[in-house]
Amino acid sequence: MNWKYLIGGLAVVGPLVAVLAAGFGQDPRHFESPLVGKPAPDFALRTLDGEEVDLADLKGRKVVLNFWATWCVPCQQEHPVLLAGAARHPDTAFYGVVYQDEPGKIRAWLERHGSAYPTLVDEGSKVALAYGVYGVPETYLIDPSGVIRHKFVGPVDAATLNAQLEAM
Amino acid sequence: MILAALLSLAIAAGPDPAALLGPPAGPPLTGEALRSHVYRTGKLLRCVVCQGLSVADSPSETAQAMRDEVEALAAQGYDTEQILFYFETSYGEFVRLEPKPEGWNLLVWALPLGFLAVGAGLVARGVRKGTPAAPAPAEDEDPYLRRVREETR
Helix, strand or coil: CCHHHHHHHHHHHHHHHHHHHHHHCCCCCCCCCCCCCCECCCCEEEECCCCEEEHHHHCCCCEEEEEECCCCHHHHHHHHHHHHHHHHCCCCEEEEEEECCCHHHHHHHHHHHCCCCCEEEEHHHHHHHHCCCCCCCEEEEECCCCEEEEEEECCCCHHHHHHHHHHC | CHHHHHHHHHHCECCCHHHHHCCCCCCCCCHHHHHHHHHHHHHCEECCCCCCCECCCCCCHHHHHHHHHHHHHHHCCCCHHHHHHHHHHHHCHHHECCCCCCHHHHHHHHHHHHHHHHHHHHHHHHHHHCCCCCCCCCCCCCHHHHHHHHHCC
C-alpha cells in the first residue's frame, strides 16, 4: 500500500463524496425563492368577470396569491383549504391566479368546486414568470407593506397557512 | 371578441423591466437580428418546467411564454445579460443554464482543467521514466520461474 496514493486519492474523492452526500439530503426541485423578503412584483390583471385588480391597490392588506389551473390535480386537493382560509381570514385578500388555462374551463371548475374569492386570468403567464412560478399550485403570502413573506410550493396545508397569516 | 382579447392583454402588465434593469443596453431590434438574439438568449435560459432543457429547445407552453418575454425585452434593446438578470430576479441563478463564472462557481470551470493538467503531468512523468524495470530475481527463486522470467524478458 502506497500512502502517497491513498492520501492523494482521498483528497480527490473525499470532497466529491461530501458534495454528493450533502446533495442527497435535499430535494433537487426545491429552491428558496429569491423573492421571499422582497417587494412582490407589481401586476394588473383582470378577474374572470373583467374587473381590474392592481396589486398596488391592495397595499395595507395581507394578500394570498394562489397560482393554479383546472388541469392540476393537487390544486383541486388544496382548494378546500384556501376556501376555509378565506373564510377564516376575512381581512386578507385572497386571489386565485389561473395559469395556462381557458376561461370556460375555469368557470366550470369553480362552479363544481366552489369559489369564495376572485380569480385572475394570467394571459401569457407573464405574472407567473414574474413571480418565479415553476408549476401549480404555488402560493405567495404578501404582507401589508407589499413584501413577499412566504412561498408555498405544492398544495398548502391549513395549519401552515393559518400560522403564517397570523404571524404576518 | 378580438377587441376583448386585446383589451385584456393590454392590462396584463407584469413588472416594469425598466425599473428593474434600467435603460436597454442596445438599440431596439427587429426581424432577423431580433430572432437570432432571442435564440441565443433562449439557449442560455433554463426552461423552468423541463429537465435540463433550454427555453430555445423546449416546446412546452412555459418555454413559449418565456420566449415571448425574451422577445419583448430583446425588441426593446435589452441585451442577453440584462434579460438573464431579469429572469434571475424571480427564479434565482438556477434559471441560467451556465452558472456565472464567479465565486464557488469558478470551480466548475477550473476543476476539469486542473484535473486535466494533473493527469497530463502524471502521464508525462510515466512516459519519461519508461517502464519500470522488473524486480531483480531473488537468489532463492524457483529455477523454473527464473527460466520463465529470463525467456519472457
